[in-house]
Amino acid sequence: MTEVGPVAYDALRRFLVREVAIELGPDRQYLVSSRLRTLAVRRGCASVDDLIFSLQSGRRGDLAQSVIDAMVTNETFFFRDRAVFDALLTSVLPQLFEKRRGESIRIWSAASASGQEAFSLAMLVLDRLPNLAKRLSILATDVSIEMVERVRKGWFSQLEVSRGLPPNYRRMFFEASGDGFQLRSDVHSLVRSEVLNLIRPWPNIGPFDLVFLRNVLIYFPQQYKREVVAQLERKLLPGSVVLLGTGETMLGLSERFETLRLPQAQLHRLLP
Numbered sequence: 001m002t003e004v005g006p007v008a009y010d011a012l013r014r015f016l017v018r019e020v021a022i023e024l025g026p027d028r029q030y031l032v033s034s035r036l037r038t039l040a041v042r043r044g045c046a047s048v049d050d051l052i053f054s055l056q057s058g059r060r061g062d063l064a065q066s067v068i069d070a071m072v073t074n075e076t077f078f079f080r081d082r083a084v085f086d087a088l089l090t091s092v093l094p095q096l097f098e099k100r101r102g103e104s105i106r107i108w109s110a111a112s113a114s115g116q117e118a119f120s121l122a123m124l125v126l127d128r129l130p131n132l133a134k135r136l137s138i139l140a141t142d143v144s145i146e147m148v149e150r151v152r153k154g155w156f157s158q159l160e161v162s163r164g165l166p167p168n169y170r171r172m173f174f175e176a177s178g179d180g181f182q183l184r185s186d187v188h189s190l191v192r193s194e195v196l197n198l199i200r201p202w203p204n205i206g207p208f209d210l211v212f213l214r215n216v217l218i219y220f221p222q223q224y225k226r227e228v229v230a231q232l233e234r235k236l237l238p239g240s241v242v243l244l245g246t247g248e249t250m251l252g253l254s255e256r257f258e259t260l261r262l263p264q265a266q267l268h269r270l271l272p
């Protein structure tokens, strides 16, 4: 199968920015061809270029979604940036539970990929704040249908459970299943998963107390980042906390947050 030509490459770049706000750099032809080759074969296309050109035809059906699923970067792992989870456990969650006085606290993992972020939080609460677990409601969303289905299954490979998950959590919260591990239902049932494209108008979700928006805006042009954060502000409760990825910032995106700098972690709290 031939390499991706300049016309097809350019068409794909425009498609990705328009549909999901992902900016592909100028020289990523190799990445495109490695991510789309299998899909091209499955769809009976003679080349990756052909597959890309089919996106422009009026009869593309579910092809656009399949290309998005193949092109997004789903890298994630359990307890990514451990210091953030420590800060949640020691200060943010106890304060939120106290403030909500008996009500549920609502958490959103936006751009959840296969769900490790959401499930890490669920396990942490079940282990360390077990009496409060019944007041936890976690929504995990992603633009990739494949990822949403993975969260709904709650099954992880050997490699995935070896990344970031403390060994005792593997024993406490997973059961061996096939050549991997199935999450136990007490963790799994705390997380609901839906498809949501951050750059489209959001459905009627929230309002949230805590939002993980990590390692996704880095792929977006500045204007889209601002629009996402503007929508987010309308889905937050007073005093809500937003988590961005390490090295990501609210600077230039919004002035409605104060940044709390903790050892190795930054939290962004919505100002009253």
Ligand SMILES: C[S@@+](CC[C@H](N)C(=O)[O-])C[C@H]1O[C@@H](n2cnc3c(N)ncnc32)[C@H](O)[C@@H]1O
Pocket (backbone or CB within 6 Å): 019, 020, 021, 022, 072, 073, 074, 075, 076, 077, 080, 110, 111, 112, 113, 114, 117, 141, 142, 143, 144, 147, 196, 197, 198, 199, 213, 214, 215, 216, 245
């Ligand atoms: C690198 S993963 C980050 C996963 C997790 N938040 C973490 O930090 O470990 C980025 C995720 O963003 C999702 N994504 C990319 N563009 C998106 C969009 N426009 N709307 C929603 N999700 C998107 C991808 O499908 C992918 O699963």
